[in-house]
Amino acid sequence: MPNVIELIDINKTYGTRVKSQILYDINLEIEEHSINSVIGASGSGKTTLLNIMGILDRPTCGEVVIDGSNTKNMTQCKLAKLRNQAMGFIFQFHFLLQEFNVLDNVLMPSEIQRNNRSEVKERANRLLDMLGLYKYRRYNVLDLSGGQQQRVAIARSLINNPKIILADEPTGNLDLHSSEDVYNIFKQMNKEYGVAFVIVTHDKHLAGRVIRIQDGKIMLPHNESRIQKSHT
């Protein structure tokens, strides 16, 4: 399988006077159609790693290759376009736009792409239908439950048909039942659309390949394992 993300010798240091290194010599490949869980203790660098994968943050040194494109010398504008086209994001607090209704939120990444074609609207409706939200599509997002809001965020992350979805503790704010729902959806989307997932998680809902991170270093290869765990 070709890689959708490659991290080459990534180091990340924050601060100017007092420097604090968060990531050390990370080399990581994320294959297309794969599901990956990033686990580790608080402060181990999981979210920083995800932000660098998602080209939201730049590494202090090292290279990030997204879908074959090296992002090292890309402008902010090109990075934004690449993020919009190749990636979807799901955050712990779903980060929906309360000024827009459910359908508008789902369509937002495609609107950023200036893609207003009817197929996109059909896709949005289909996604909402799959996620059981079709009847709420005209609702304001604040009128939905936490689980429903996270499902809207999932639909939004899929609207541009990305190659990979980066999810930062997507179930961190949900109850057990809703969390299981979300993971089942991820698996379903992976199966139906072939989209790869990198899921930073704190909880026990591990899926696919497990990437353990400790003190800014990836524990490979002996800690890497594939866990096939059923959520049903």
Add this chain to the structure above:
Amino acid sequence: MLLPFKIAWRFLLDKKLQTLLVIFGIAIGVSVQIFIGLVSQGLEKTLVNKVLAYSPHITVYSKSGGFSDWQKEADRIRSNFPEVKAVSPNVNSQAWIKLGKMTIPILVRGFNILDTERLYNITAAIYEGSSPVNNNEVLLGKELAERLGVKVGDEVSILTLGRQTATMKIVGLYDFDVAKINNAWVISNLTTAQNFIGFGDKVTGIELEIDDPFQADVVSDQISRALSGEELALSNWKDQNQLIVSAIVGQKLVTLVIEFFIMLATIISIINILTINVFQKSKQVGILKAMGLTDFSSSLVFVYQALLLSLGGIALSLGFLAVFLRGFNRYIVTAQGLPVVKVTVDHRFIGLSILIFFGVSMSTAIFPALRCIKLNPIEVIKNA
């Protein structure tokens, strides 16, 4: 371009009360600024009209008392100075009017009545009778006629400074709404006045009215250089009313300063509200940037907000302005019910004021837009 506009619109709708208050604030600021400007213009016009109602902007006169080649000079002024609207040669002389036992001091003023139309518009002021077309015909002011108890068709005796008496027929009565003038001026045609003081073909002066009264000193200098006769001199209303002119200029400056500070306050309020809006919406902007909205597009959101707020404010300000103007002209009136200061709608001034405000307010959007460009989505995600 459409998405930043849509987002800007939704952001404004999301904070309806705040948006309405800002639009209201802008409207008040813009309308008050324009209104003060218009009142200032009206006050200036009213003052100038009152000062210049029955006095010329520029007077050409002879140092020796009268001059005979006035036709040539009048033609020269008419042809060389397009800014001169009216040229009116005239003969003035102090005299007394006598009827029965009454002897009242007057000023005999001889004009070519048609020449005065743009200067004093004597014809329009005649409320009974007609203009003095023939010799030995005069117009009397309302108060003077009442004082003498005369009417149109009566004859009166006028005594010159040389104690000679001439009998004149009253052919009309005028009312300039200024008792001082109505009591003093006895108006005849040019020949009657010339004959009355034995002036032959001479006139005592040429009175001029120009387009912009505030240019009277400049135009006066230009005409002075163009005239041939060395015995001719010019005077203008600005030199003769320096206190009033300095008061008007002072009032204009004060108005300008007030207008500037009102605009400054309005602009600062727009900057403030947009900057606050960037903070309020930083989470949303961060999410949009994370989803791929470029820095330029996200900064456009705040430019469009400035545009929408400015346009909304301007539209409402025109409504306020109409109310202010109507109220001022209706309620700020004299005992006779006339406006104390007649404020008129100057479309050019209003358009220019709005254009300046719009330009300045749009340029202020640059500060929140820059702040938005600097906004890092990571910070937003971290601090959620």
